[in-house]
Amino acid sequence: MxxxxxxxxxxxxxxxxxxxxxxxxxxxxxxxxxxxxxxxxxxxxxxxxxxxxxxxxxxxxxxxxxxxxxxxxxxxxxxxxxxxxxxxxxxxxxxxxxxxxxxxxxxxxxxxxxxxxxxxxxxxxxxxxxxxxxxxxxxxxxxxxxxxxxxxxxxxxxxxxxxxxxxxxxxxxxxxxxxxxxxxxxxTSGKWSPHHNCSQLATANDTAIRGWDLRSMSQIYCIENAHGQLVRDLDFNPNKQYYLASCGDDCKVRFWDVRSINEPVKSLEEHSHWVWSVRYNHSHDQLVLTGSSDSRVILSNMVSISSEPFGHLVDEDELSDAEESHQEERNRAPLQDSIIATYEEHEDSVYAVEWSSADPWLFASLSYDGRLVINRVPRALKYRILL
Amino acid sequence: MDATAGATTPPESEPARKRRVHGMLKLYYGLNEEGKSSDKPESLDPCDINGPHFDPEVFLNKLRKECSLAELMDQESCMVKQIRALDSDMQTLVYENYNKFISATDTIRKMKNDFKKMEDEMDCLSANMAAITEFSARISGTLQDQHAQITKLSGVHTLLRKLQFLFELPARLNKCLELQAYAQAVSSYRRARSVLKQYSHMPSFRGIQDDCHAIMDQLAQQLRQKFRDGGSSAKDLSECVELLLQLDEPAEELCDKFLSHAQTRLEANLHSLEAELREPTPGPIAASDLPASSTSKPSASPLAGTPTDLSSPTKNSFPSPTARTDILEFIDRGCNEFVSSLCLVIASYQELFINRPQEGDLASKNIPQMASGKLHSFVDALAARYFNLVERRIQEEKGVGDNSLLVRALDRFHRRLQAVSKLLPGSAVPSLGTEIVVRAARERIKQYLAALQSFYLDSLTDVRQALATPRISVGGAVVPPGGGILGGTAPGKDATPSLPELLASLSASILNQIKSVLASVHLFTAKDITFSNKPYFKGEFCSQGVREGLVVSFIKFVCQSSRQFCESAGDRGGSTPPALLLLLSRLCLDYETSTISYILTLTDEQFLAQHHAPVTPVTALCSEAREAAQKLLNHYVKVQGLIISQMLRKSVETRDWVNTIEPRNVRAVMKRVVEDTTSIDVQVGLLYEEGVRKAHSSDSSKRTFSVYSSSRQQVRYAPSYTPSAPMDTNLLSNIHKLFSERIDIFSPVEFNKVSVLTGIIKISLKTFLECVRLRTFGRYGLQQIQVDCHYLQMYLWRFVSDENLVHFLLDEIVGSAAHRCLDPAPMEQSVIEVICERG
Known part of the structure; x- marks a missing residue:
């Protein structure tokens, strides 16, 4: 397709x-x-x-x-x-x-x-x-x-x-x-966590990421040297309350479990320059979008650390043909963390990427020269996630 | 009688004539006598009257033709005369022969008479013989009774003699016992034993038997005692056993006794070995060990500097094995005491119980089988304990200083066990011993690998120190930190080695270490070592052990540890000095190009593997090394780029660009950037080749600069004064971008200086660009950026492969600054040039 x-x-x-x-x-x-x-x-x-x-x-x-x-x-x-x-x-x-x-x-x-x-x-x-x-x-x-x-x-x-x-x-x-x-x-940036009754916040300054409790207005955790260089952006996993993504000038995207902050859960290094923006998809948190000053937008599929590591199991039970569903699950089992697509429509540094609030399969990216590009998640992947 | 006399006389009277006549007669009758016929050749002439082919007709014709009448007459008369003579001769002959016949008849008659007389005498003789026979029969008839009696008497005599032997037996045995002539006693007893047993129902015999038994028991007791004492010689002992066996002593018991006796002695040996193993004897042995430790040092000394550090801590950390006897001595003692006495025991045991000629009823008892079974289990049990001790001792041997000692010890150990295998062909002992040797060899390889790895890490620490020292000594000086790392480049720092020297010494020392380790390991496969021709040492040891386990593992370790430098340093903010990264990258690259194949070829040559197990191919290792080299170099670029980026970023972020003064000179940061880049260039140039760059004219800095500043800049900025500007600007820059290639900033670099420098400059300038975009500029701010970029332009183009890259990025920077400028009034190109040339 x-x-x-x-x-x-x-x-x-x-x-x-x-x-x-x-x-x-x-x-x-x-x-x-x-x-x-x-x-x-x-x-x-x-x-x-x-x-x-x-x-x-x-x-x-x-x-x-x-x-x-x-x-x-x-x-x-x-x-x-x-x-x-x-x-x-x-x-x-x-x-x-x-x-x-x-x-x-x-x-x-x-x-x-x-x-x-x-x-x-x-x-x-x-x-x-x-x-x-x-x-x-x-x-x-x-x-x-x-x-x-x-x-x-x-x-x-x-x-x-x-x-x-x-x-x-x-x-x-x-x-x-x-x-x-x-x-x-x-x-440099921050994010208000949608979890914990909206009582937590994460901020970035230089190479550190800090968590704050808004009720006491005090720091609750601090990831020193979260990135080798400046941390540019943060985002909370909308479905997993302790998971956090960050990106920075070391060209890396890192995923953290704030309960154990010594090591990142996962680290990606796909961009060839600073990563300015990272966004979780609002409904399917395995889809992670990053924009970088190498003029690229990369859509990654981080199944292993998402809230649906094995896809929609509930939906499969509803399938009438048990054997078919079994087969399907087997096909789905080797689904691994991977890059879904690299978008190269921009010709200048991409400073912002954003998922649409209305359509979870659609996102926009903006580069410095004023070019806005609207893209969709590849249909094959979309159906794979949905079905 | 008369006739014969008469017949003999005439030939004697005229013998010549008679012979002639005889001859003629003979001739006539066709009897050809040899002697005569040869004298006279037979004449074929039919005219020869005496010839056999005489033809009277021809003769007559001839005569008639040739002769005259008178001659014929003469011839006739002569013939008549001859005929007459012949006739008379004939008559004489007939007469003589008649006489002979007569005399023969007489003789026969006379013989007949004589035989008749003899027959009578024979009759008389036979009559006499009959008479003699009759007499003889009569005599033997009378003597018959007496003969039977004599036979009986002689039987009784023999019996009596035997009885006498029996009666005398106890006394004799006693005597033998007294004289310790055990063999004689036993043989006597054995002779009498069956008889005594047969007649034991008779009281007197029973008595004798009992006596004998008592004596023999005593004798057996004595023998056993002698056997048990064991002090006697092997020959005595074997005699003892033989006698005891003959005395129906149970063989099994004897074997057990013999073995248990031997066991006590062997155990004493084992105990002394164990004692040596358990408690170190500090005093005199430590002194005797000194030469051993001193020999180990020279073997390590060619490795310059660190090896002594390497070997000495290992020596100190395991003081126990060195404080007591060294392993060779230990094994020696084990061999001399335990193994040799074990061999002795086995030999004498076999002599006694297994290899002896089987005789009589002993053969049926199947002693050898039982005995050898016992012997095997005995040997196995003791050998297991011995092996246990040896293995414990080998495990204590952890210092890698001197391998020859261990190998020699193992060789001796193995060699001595061969003796056991010769003595005891079916035994598992030698194979178990070989297994121990194999295990020791494996362990040794592991130790060597660990030693190599720690040596490598130590060398790296040394290199690190060598790199750090000059930086500390000139830390406050004018030389920038990048330059300080170079060591040899600045004057007055000759004491510290430069990068290529460090690299050379590092790789040489590693290579030396590998070689010496290979040499040490090679001892295991030396020709004069007994176990070197075992299949393990011929095949698996070489390929799996040395090649894979030692050499390949080490190379992999080098690559792996290099990669770790990249990863750990990236997170913790560059704890590794960049120069070390560069050096390691070059090292890995050298490994890829030559060293790995050299080492492996060396290994394969030394350890000619006949084992066809799959081995790691050279190409796989090379690609791994290359990967590591690439990673290190990328990381180096990243780290160096970051250092310069930080400088640029700080300089852009901290300045108030709106309210800056008119530029009078190039900012110090830019000079610093150029200086650092130059020193990085020198540093990289020390280790990497120049690399290819795109062709450019000799005056490219000036020429391109003018294009960049005058034509393009004006095209770019001029429209921005009019209200419709932004679209045009965007359009222009977009069109420009359309034709330029996308630049990957943190992209892998090639293994040459230009590529490395290009990478670093790309990272730095891109940072500069991004920082500029985040700021707002006043008029003079923009002008300062112009000046700075021109300055960079003047100096940086020479470092990169494609100068257009620098131009493009600098254009972008100035363009972005112009966009971010509140009052974009660019500086005159000539002024910029003047400022830059002033410095």
Whole structure:
């Protein structure tokens, strides 16, 4: 069966920020934030029509500055946060804010998608999440699967927990933690764990990965030298609460069991340059996506450490022909960790990869030159996992 | 009587004539006498009147033709005369023969008369003989009675004599006993025994028998005593046993006794051996051991430096075997005491019980079978204990210093056991002994492997130290850390060896060590060693033991440990000095190209394997070594790239690029990068060949630079001043990328200097690019980047295989910086050049 060709969408500006619209579970929708010093930056809202392979875009202006990081609210489709560079008086500072996408974006985009004269509306600022005293914000994390009332920002060496009130128009700092240590410590990225009643967080700084308990705002574990060089990104396994993936400048992707942090459970070295992003598939955690500055996106099948190491056993019981199912299981038994596919549509460094929140078999990747590529998991593998 | 006399006289009177007549007659009757006929050749002439072919007709015609009448007349008268003479001769002859006949008749008659007289006398003789026969019969008839009596008397006499022997037997036996003439006593007794037994129902005989029994018992007692004492010579002993056997002593018991007697002696030997094994005797033996330990040192000394470290700790850590007697002495003692006495026991036992001629009733008892069974189990039991001791002793032999001692000891051990096998053909002892030797050899190989491995690791530690020393001594100096590693390159550091020297000495010392180990192991297969022609030592030992177990394992270990350097160092932040990685990589590569095949050829030559078990092929080892070399070199590139990357990253991240001042010179970091790259270049150049680079003109730095800065840069940046710029810029850079190949940053490198340097520079520049993209630049920030990139451009192109790669990456850096610039106003190319040339 031939796989669908990738769909490519080009932005006018350079970009590093990409997220799926988390609250949207019906339409396949991604948000991209651009990075341009000289022009007004934009948020591209990209709708993908799966049946026709057509991309519909709409643009909202983000005039505050170039976007380094973007995150969508898990509860409200129209709410998102950005981390942006604010340049003023020859000073560059990275700030964070909560925004609302203008109401009519959906209608407007459909009316005249190709209308170049159409002036995009600006994002509506809900509130700022910054505090100059805390330094530059590296990223904003929404509380997963919640009502979108709590966010965490990582600013330099501070970890700040905000409560959003009055339909997100007001943010109050509810608690914070500070990482002390030698030299200048900066968080590079973090992830809010969807497990343990959303009470845990993992952050990365330099070569270390740290776990935090949000109730006490204290460190619960620390993987020193998780990577040989800088750790770039993290992701929690959505189905296995102690499993964590990380990637970094040593070209490696590592999988950790936070209960035994001395050795990684698994280590992959497939990229030929820094790995900037790693993402577990939301429903089938054996599928792991990585993007790297070697311009490649790699989809790996990590069956051995997934929550379904032997596939869907329950489903097989339902098969009427017992013998056939037996046969099938035997065929499936030698399924091993492997690379499923290497996607080479990008020509510049890939800084972000993201699974769709609506379709578990679809993902997007964004490279620095502003190219967004939407790909699907190969059908053969998809059916193998499903059947 | 008269006739005969008359007949004899005439021939005597005229013999000549008579003979002639005889001849003529004979002739006439065809009797050819030999002597005469040869005298006269027979005439065929028919005219010869005396010839046999006389034809009267022809004669007459001839006469008539030839002769005249007168002559005829004469002839006639002559003939008549002759005829007359012949006639008279005839008459004479007839007369003579008649007389002879008459006399013969007379004689016969006379004989007849004489025989009649003799017949009478014979009759008389036969009558006399009959008379004599009659007399003789009469005499023997009278003597018949007396003869029977005499026969009976002589029988009685013999019986009496025998009885006398019997009666005298006890006394005689006593006497023999007194004189210790046991053999005579036994033979006497044996002669009488059956008789006595037959007549034992008669009281008197019973008495004698009892007496004899008593005496013989006493004798047997004495014999047994003598046997038990054992002090007597083997001959005595064998005599004893023989006699005892003849006395119906049970053979089994004798065997047991003999063996148990021998056992006590052998056990004493074993105990003394065991005592030696158990408690070290420190005093005098330690002194005697000194020469042994001193001989082991020279054997290790050619390995320069570390080998003494290697051998001495092993010696010190096992003080027990060296403090007491060495193994050769131990085995010697074992052989001389235990094995030789065992052989003696076996020999005499066989002499006594097994090989003796079987006679009489003894043959039926099947003694040899029983005896040899006993002997086997006896020997096996004792040998097992002996082997146990020997094995314990061998296991204590752990120092690898001197193998010849062990081999000699094993040889002696094995050789002496051959004697046992000769004496006792069916015994399992020699094969068990061989097994011990085999086990010892296997153990030895393992020890050598361990020693080689620890030697290798020690050598690496030495190399590490050698690499570290110069760095410490000049740590604060101007020389960058990369340069410090080079040692020999900087002046005043001649004392420490340079990388190639280190590599050469390392590989030479490893090779030497392997060779010496091979030489040591080779002792096991020397021609004069008895066990070397056992199938194990001919086949499996060579191929599986030495080749696979020792050489191949060691090479694999080298590769494996090298690979571990990569893995462990990667995680723990480069604990291994990069120079060591480089050196090991070169070592592995050398192994791949030549050393492995050399070592294996050497091994195969020395240990001509007749065993056709599958062995690891050279190619497999080579590819393993190559893999290790590749991995090490990749890791080296990664580590060095990382060092430079870190410098660049720190320099980009820590600076405030928006508010920087106008560039006056190249940043120190860039100079440092170039310096480090140069020193890495030198370092790699020491060990690896130059490699191929794409052709470029002699002036490529200038030429390409101008292209890069003036034409392309202007095309690139000029549109960015207009509002429609971003699309164009992207388009241009995308088009550019479309035609350039994708660059794999951390890709495997080739085994040459250019490729290594290319890898390092790629990693560094890519880092630079990524860092630049994360920053925002002011006008002067961009200009500083321009200056820096131009500086790098000027110096880095010469290191890489394809200078376009450097150009491309530097273009990207400047391009990205321009994109990230708030106020992109590039610097004049001429100014940049001036700044860079100023340094």
């Amino acid at each position: 031939e796989d669908d060709a990738p769909v490519i969408y080009g932005l006018e500006f350079q970009a590093r920020a990409l997220t799926a619209q988390t609250a949207e579970t019906d339409a396949i929708r991604f948000l991209v934030g651009t990075q341009s010093l000289k022009f007004d930056n934009q948020i591209h809202i990209i709708d993908f029509d799966d049946e026709n392979d057509i991309i519909n875009k709409s643009v909202a202006l983000h005039q505050a500055g170039e976007i380094r990081h973007i995150a969508a609210s898990p509860a409200d489709k129209s709410v998102l946060t950005t981390c942006y560079n604010k340049t003023s008086d020859s000073r560059v500072a990275t700030c964070a804010a909560v925004w609302r996408i203008p109401k009519d974006w959906e209608a407007g985009s459909h009316e005249s998608p190709d209308d170049s004269s159409h002036n995009p509306q600006s994002l509506e600022l809900l509130c700022h999440l910054d505090n100059i005293a805390h330094g530059n914000t590296a990223c904003v994390l929404w509380e997963p699967m919640s009502d979108g009332k709590r966010v965490i920002t990582l600013a330099d060496n501070h970890l700040l927990l905000w409560d959003l009130q009055q339909s997100s128009t007001q943010a109050t700092l509810s608690s914070s933690a500070t990482l002390e240590g030698k030299g200048q410590i900066k968080f």
